[in-house]
Amino acid sequence: xxxxxxxxxxxxxxxxxxxxxxxxxxxxxxxxxxxxxxxxxxxxxxxxxxxxxxxxxxxxxxxxxxxxxxxxxxxxxxxxxxxxxxxxxxxxxxxxxxxxxxxxxxxxxxxxxx
Amino acid sequence: xxxxxxxxxxxxxxxxxxxxxxxxxxxxxxxxxxxxxxxxxxxxxxxxxxxxxxxxxxxxxxxxxxxxxxxxxxxxxxxxxxxxxxxxxxxxxxxxxxxxxxxxxxxxxx
Numbered sequence: 509x510x511x512x513x514x515x516x517x518x519x520x521x522x523x524x525x526x527x528x529x530x531x532x533x534x535x536x537x538x539x540x541x542x543x544x545x546x547x548x549x550x551x552x553x554x555x556x557x558x559x560x561x562x563x564x565x566x567x568x569x570x571x572x573x574x575x576x577x578x579x580x581x582x583x584x585x586x587x588x589x590x591x592x593x594x595x596x597x598x599x600x601x602x603x604x605x606x607x608x609x610x611x612x613x614x615x616x617x618x619x620x621x622x
Numbered sequence: 623x624x625x626x627x628x629x630x631x632x633x634x635x636x637x638x639x640x641x642x643x644x645x646x647x648x649x650x651x652x653x654x655x656x657x658x659x660x661x662x663x664x665x666x667x668x669x670x671x672x673x674x675x676x677x678x679x680x681x682x683x684x685x686x687x688x689x690x691x692x693x694x695x696x697x698x699x700x701x702x703x704x705x706x707x708x709x710x711x712x713x714x715x716x717x718x719x720x721x722x723x724x725x726x727x728x729x730x731x732x
Contacts, residue, residue: 511667514665520643530708548630548724548725549724550721550722550723551710551722552623553635553719553720564719570666580706593706598665598666600665605685606656607673608653608654608656608671608673608714608720609714610656610668611668611720612667612668613665613666613667613668614665615663615665616664616665
């Protein structure tokens, strides 16, 4: 496996379900991110982990709960979601450095909430 | 006013045409400017990265930054059907907070 791998690629869940999205990076990067991508909207940064510590949480509802057990793995735990949470959830990683961090994205997990 | 404005398209051009994609922004503190390309059912991938004003060329792609006008462009020469994708502009002034445009969907007709 190379790059950033996300599973599952597609997920359909009811509003009362609990599910998790998984992300794994094989690049030796020290920062990982969750983004939400909705149609015709800019990418929305949800969470940032740097050296396994959460450094950013952009007012995301508590029904989204991130977990970063080590520098290679990132999870997004989902519970009691709403239909408007249906979107493509992208994981990314980067190596923090002076200047802009270049993000490497996974292929995304397409979430549908019924 | 959005921090970054990008025309969502869709933009359809014939093969071989020169394509111009653009973004405007409001925050004069942005220093790093990027273009990401996203194919259908894939995540975005970095295409071009520039610092401050000026031009950067990579093969058929040229990125241009005009900080005085708060305007960035991506030019694609000799466009190919394989260039059909959504193009996202992105910019930042810090190491963590990257602001993305909403993306322009581009289709190259054979």
